[in-house]
Amino acid sequence: MDPKAYIASGILEQYVLGKLTPEEMAEVEQNAAQYPEIKEEIEAIELALEEYALLHGQTPPPGVLSTILQTLDERGTQAQLKGPRSSRTLLAIAWVLFFAAALGWLYAYQQNQESTATIAALSEEINTIESSCDSVQATNDRLQAELEFLRNPDTRNTRMNGTDLSPEAIASVFYNPASGASLIDVGSLPVPPSDQQYQLWAIVDGAPVSMGVFEVNTDTSGLQPVAYVENAQAYAVTLEPRGGSETPTLEQMYVIGEI
């Protein structure tokens, strides 16, 4: 493009006079940005018209400036009034949000507390069940073992009947020479005072041999393991001081049975 021809075309005058379409204006502005001489020419045209317009000046009626400034002042005051109001609104919004958040937190906290309590109760329950399961398992194991022992073809049984001291009492000894194990079935022996314990004796060649003490109370099961003694001809149970005695107290014999 030739800037001189462009200037001479008179488009710049039309531009300054505001006679161009927005597209044409954009084009002129683009050319002005590219060619300093075009920009200079535009400014010269503007300046000429500006000076001419200033020469034609007519003083406007008085009071216009004060009306303008008053309007700006009023707007400024309104803006100032609006300022705190809007910041108050913001503050209110902030409070509402804060309370909403606090409520939400509280709700979540309570939910969490409830869950924690439930979890604690459940884990306690699980512990109880586990331990009861353990004890059931232990009982089951023991019963299994006892049943196995009793069903063993080598296991023998000797029934002991009540003496004059307790004619109603009955107890039995199960023994297995093959495995060398013995059990006592406490039967219907009465519960002894707490400072005393029953002691089982085997009579071997006329002499008593201790097979150990055993408990009789409501908690313990009927069958309790005792020591195995070989070649026993008879079994007897005496009541002895807690811990047992070296020799049986014959006056306190509750049951006896021969093999």
Next chain:
Amino acid sequence: MPKPKPRTALETEIIDLLSKKQQRGITLLYEHYSPALYNIILRIVQSEEVAEETLQDSFLKIWDNFSKYDADKGRLFTWMVRICRNLAIDKIRSSQFKKGNRTETIPDSVYNSDSLSEELNTSDPGLRKVVSKMDDKTRVLIELLYFKDYTQREVSDALDIPLGTVKSRSRKAIQVLRQVLGNEGFLSAIFITMFETIKRYFGS
């Protein structure tokens, strides 16, 4: 050809104040430019009452829209004239002023060079000196294009010249204006400034 005058300190100050939204910018703007802008508005609306209202609206619009003014694209005055002119045209359109009617009113206010000269006699001596150096054709063309905001077609119709030559004629007219102002502009500018200062000093 006269070199474009660099931006005056006053203009720079006004731009600075207005972009900082300081009301002193409006006061300075008003003191310096309101007569020229009022004249441009008055020539379009042709009623002092409407012109006063339009001038107020224009200054408020200048204040509100100042961030849209781009100093790289043109002079502050050109931008302000565009705002004033648009508002003035809006005013006459809203009061059902038809463009057709306007065309009919030209001969009275513009064609008659006697009435124009008479009108000029009442103006200040600086203007008289400048205008006396311009031929009637130039004066009328600038009057129509600049002060009356005629389109090229309207000018072509009103002056009975071919549409194709309006552009070249308006360029020629402004060239003449630039020449005249180049010789007289500086002196008259000083004169106007002195005149304005004295008027302000006496609180007119």
